[in-house]
Amino acid sequence: MPDTLPFFLNFLHPLLMWALLALSGYALFLGIKAKKTRTADAEQRKELIKGKFGQRHFQIGSIVLAVTVLGSFGGMAVTYLNNGKLFVSPHLLVGIGMVCLIAVAASLSPLILKGNLVARKAHVGLNMTLMTLFLWQAVTGMQIVNKIWTDR
Numbered sequence: 612m613p614d615t616l617p618f619f620l621n622f623l624h625p626l627l628m629w630a631l632l633a634l635s636g637y638a639l640f641l642g643i644k645a646k647k648t649r650t651a652d653a654e655q656r657k658e659l660i661k662g663k664f665g666q667r668h669f670q671i672g673s674i675v676l677a678v679t680v681l682g683s684f685g686g687m688a689v690t691y692l693n694n695g696k697l698f699v700s701p702h703l704l705v706g707i708g709m710v711c712l713i714a715v716a717a718s719l720s721p722l723i724l725k726g727n728l729v730a731r732k733a734h735v736g737l738n739m740t741l742m743t744l745f746l747w748q749a750v751t752g753m754q755i756v757n758k759i760w761t762d763r
């Protein structure tokens with residue numbers, strides 16, 4: 612590894628992405644609560660609506676979107692600075708795939724808020740795929756961390 616890059620920078624992306632996994636889990640929780648609110652009977656709805664789960668989900672979701680895009684490109688930047696090239700690895704390809712998924716899922720927001728059922732179902736499907744890939748990404752990501760640590 613060239614001396615130009617401080618060693619600790621290698622751990623910025625992994626730490627950020629673990630935090631993002633937790634935040635994405637929270638977004639999922641809020642999304643499920645938003646659905647509960649939407650489908651509840653009048654009595655339950657009165658209680659649930661106070662939680663503002665839909666708005667909170669949208670806000671946290673927006674942060675998840677931004678950090679996914681920036682964190683992913685940050686990972687590529689670090690790999691490039693370390694090696695002068697990128698490796699076409701599962702972690703790179705799945706990472707790029709995840710950025711595409713969340714971009715499309717987020718772009719459906721205006722339609723979802725207008726009550727479009729297809730957009731809503733597509734949003735959930737895309738983001739459930741995203742969460743599944745995220746777990747896989749954590750595994751391959753830790754394999755890279757391990758390699759950087761043992762090769763240092």
Ligand code: HEM
Nearest residue numbers: 635638639642643645646665669672673676717720723738
């Ligand atoms: C971690 C990824 C995400 C997951 C797992 C997720 C999941 C969900 C779920 C389960 C719902 C409820 C669907 C229903 O009512 O049937 C929902 C609604 C929604 N999501 Fe997401 N979502 C994610 C990210 C995002 C992002 C990035 C945005 C936009 C920036 C977003 C915007 C919305 C909006 C606007 C709604 C409608 C809320 C309402 O009914 O008031 N979500 N999402």
Ligand code: HEM
Nearest residue numbers: 621624625628629683686687690703706709749752753755
């Ligand atoms: C907890 C989960 C994750 C861990 C531990 C992790 C770890 C790593 C590590 C160690 C690198 C090498 C660059 C560096 O030294 O910092 C890397 C690169 C990269 N990561 Fe992650 N990552 C995780 C999640 C993600 C996620 C969720 C995405 C995309 C949404 C992503 C996208 C990328 C990309 C595109 C690269 C550059 C290509 C490569 O080096 O293979 N990572 N990751």
